[in-house]
Amino acid sequence: MSARVAVVVFPGTNSEDETLRALAAAGLDAEIVHWSRGAAGLRPFDAYVLPGGFSYEDRVRAGAVAAHDEAMDAVIEGAQRGKYVLGICNGAQTLLEAGLVPGTGPLRRPTAAFAPNASGKFQSQHVYVRLNVSPGRMPMLASLPPRCVIPAWASHGEGRLAATEAELDRLQADGHIAFVYCNAHGDDVPAPNGSARGAAALTNAAGNVLAIMPHPERSERAVYAPSGGVVFFAAFAAALAAAVRA
Amino acid sequence: MTSVERAYVVSLTIPDNEAYTALTTLVRIGLPVDRAVRADVWIVTLDPARAGAVDAAVPTFEGMFNPNKHRLEIRADAAPRAGEVWIMPRDERPAITIGGRMIEGVHGVRRCTAWRLLDAHGADVPPALLERATEMFLCNPAFQEAIS
Numbered sequence: 001m002s003a004r005v006a007v008v009v010f011p012g013t014n015s016e017d018e019t020l021r022a023l024a025a026a027g028l029d030a031e032i033v034h035w036s037r038g039a040a041g042l043r044p045f046d047a048y049v050l051p052g053g054f055s056y057e058d059r060v061r062a063g064a065v066a067a068h069d070e071a072m073d074a075v076i077e078g079a080q081r082g083k084y085v086l087g088i089c090n091g092a093q094t095l096l097e098a099g100l101v102p103g104t105g106p107l108r109r110p111t112a113a114f115a116p117n118a119s120g121k122f123q124s125q126h127v128y129v130r131l132n133v134s135p136g137r138m139p140m141l142a143s144l145p146p147r148c149v150i151p152a153w154a155s156h157g158e159g160r161l162a163a164t165e166a167e168l169d170r171l172q173a174d175g176h177i178a179f180v181y182c183n184a185h186g187d188d189v190p191a192p193n194g195s196a197r198g199a200a201a202l203t204n205a206a207g208n209v210l211a212i213m214p215h216p217e218r219s220e221r222a223v224y225a226p227s228g229g230v231v232f233f234a235a236f237a238a239a240l241a242a243a244v245r246a
Numbered sequence: 247m248t249s250v251e252r253a254y255v256v257s258l259t260i261p262d263n264e265a266y267t268a269l270t271t272l273v274r275i276g277l278p279v280d281r282a283v284r285a286d287v288w289i290v291t292l293d294p295a296r297a298g299a300v301d302a303a304v305p306t307f308e309g310m311f312n313p314n315k316h317r318l319e320i321r322a323d324a325a326p327r328a329g330e331v332w333i334m335p336r337d338e339r340p341a342i343t344i345g346g347r348m349i350e351g352v353h354g355v356r357r358c359t360a361w362r363l364l365d366a367h368g369a370d371v372p373p374a375l376l377e378r379a380t381e382m383f384l385c386n387p388a389f390q391e392a393i394s
Contacts, residue, residue, distance in 0.1 A: 059264040060271070061386055068271045068383065097386065108275075108382070115389035116335065162337065162389035 003240040005030040006045035008075065008091075010066045014053035015215065019088065022217035023049065026233035028240065035071040042074035047084040047240055050075070050091025052155070052215055062158045063093030067108060072098055076107060084140040084240060085209040089156055092211035096202070101211040102176040103204035104167065112171065112202065114213060115162035118194025122157035125192060127214050129200040130182040133175045138207035139243075141235045149186045150179070150232050152200075152214035154193070159213040161199040168196050178203040178210055249353050250294045251324035254304050254344075255360060257285035260315045268384070272363070277379050279371060281364040287332060288344055289324045289356045296351025300344075307345030326360065329370030331377075331394040333385050334358035358393075 005028050009016045016032050023030035030049070033042055042048065056065035066072065072094070079085045079100050087095040093114045095101045105111040117123055131148040135141065163171065171177055179201035181191045191198045193213075201212035216229030258265075262284055269282040288310070292300055301320055305311055311318050326332045340354030361384055363371045370376070376394065385392040 056267055057264070059267045060384065061390075064383065064386070065267055065271050068275055070274070110386050110388055113386045113388040113390075116338070120338075120341075164388070167388070 002029045003046040003244045004044070005047045005049060005240070006033040006042055007031065007049050007051055008033055008035065008042065008071065009051070010035045010053075010055035010069065010071070012054040012057050013051055013090065015051040015089065015217065016053075019049055019051040019217045022229065022233045023237075025230070026237035028237050035066075035069055038070055039072075039074035039077075042071055043077070045078075046244060048075045048078060048086070050085070050087040050094055051217075052089030052091060055090050055094060058090075058158075061097065062114065063090060063095075063097040066094045067097035076100060079204070079209050082206065082208055084236070084243065086140070086236065087209075087211045088215055088217065089159075089213055092201070092213050093158060095209060095211040100209045101202045101204050102171055103209070104170065104176075111167055112161060112163035114156070114158050114211075115160050116158050117156070117160050123159075123193055124153070124155040127152055127154045127192060127200070128182050128184055128186075129179040129212070129214055130186045132177050132180045133203070137175050138178060138203050138210065140208055140210060140239045141232070143235045143238045144231065147186055148231065149182060149184065150216055150229060152212075152216045152229060153218035154214040155218070156193070156213055159193040159195060160191070161195040161197065161202070163196065171199075171202065172197055174205065176202050176204070179212060248294060249291050250297065252290050252292065252297060252300070253321040253324040254288040254290065254310075255285045255319040255321060256288075256311055257283070257317050257319075258315055259317050268361070271383055272379055275382055277375060277382070278365070279363045279375070279379065280366040281368070283362040283364065285360040287358045287360050289358065290344055290352055291340070291354040293351035293353070296349075300349055300352060303347070303349055304345065307347055310345030326394050329362050329376070330360050331380050331384065331392050332358045332360050333380075333390050333392055336389055336391050
């Protein structure tokens with residue numbers, strides 16, 4: 001039995017097609033599921049991917065309205081039961097607003113944010129991100145090699161990790177900063193958006209939820225980067241296959 | 247250098263879709279709110295001798311104020327009114343332009359969003375309810391602060 005993955009689309013999501021392609025290329029049985037199917041329509045799935053875009057036009061704050069959508073009830077319940085949840089860009093912002101990541105506070109009471117870039121501008125550029133935790137820390141990407149470098153496309157106006165200094169210390173000490181910005185060789189570089197601690201992605205304590213700002217799916221094709229985000233999605237697929245077998 | 251703060255408060259006179267979306271979410275999370283009212287606020291630190299000139303210039307900045315769809319209120323003090331909460335970024339550096347323009351005598355510009363929540367009778371909701379709405383939805387304390 002293969003894992004069924006829901007690519008969750010809210011009004012304003014715009015990266016569902018390339019996300020679906022990347023998941024299918026990794027051998028996953030993925031399907032686009034619109035928010036209007038509600039939590040009941042999402043519960044049967046084994047994993048959830050929240051793609052990028054501008055859910056609800058970023059009204060109030062990026063990801064804030066989607067985080068409170070009834071459809072997210074299923075994603076939250078699933079995450080709490082150990083299902084894998086991946087949020088990319090706006091999907092990542094939504095996971096932080098939902099309190100699933102870093103998961104250090106109550107649900108839907110965020111303790112961190114992907115806040116407006118330090119430049120004050122929308123930035124679109126190719127980047128590299130490096131796995132910043134041991135692969136075993138995140139079961140959903142456990143087959144990635146240590147310090148794995150993933151090419152990706154950063155495309156956001158709000159991708160700067162912001163939190164109190166105490167919370168940032170805690171995120172760093174407890175291994176929540178899953179990926180950091182780096183160069184092609186894996187060396188640290190300043191985050192292009194001014195993100196605190198160079199963070200490009202956060203995970204929760206259990207490592208089954210990942211919020212990543214740059215788009216690995218946009219590097220899935222060779223036209224964007226030679227090695228692409230294929231490695232990233234292959235690891236996700238392998239972890240899901242193992243989870244379903246278990 | 248002496249300076250004063252003024253607030254330029256711009257709200258929509260046409261239906262505000264963002265406020266409606268906020269209202270829908272507030273109702274979904276169980277708060278008894280009948281209407282949400284939103285405004286964009288520019289808090290401007292300026293040379294008091296130039297205040298009149300800035301007041302006269304702001305209504306001509308079409309990127310900030312369009313008389314066909316906006317209402318502009320100029321406040322001599324940069325503080326929320328009773329029943330209002332201002333949601334402000336914590337760590338944003340003040341800009342030096344307002345509405346995309348640089349004006350003589352303007353030393354810094356910060357932006358925030360003002361919210362008012364009304365009950366079924368059109369009155370402001372009790373302060374405790376506004377505070378709850380702020381904590382539960384309107385403000386992300388990781389990078390914003392709420393001023394009321």
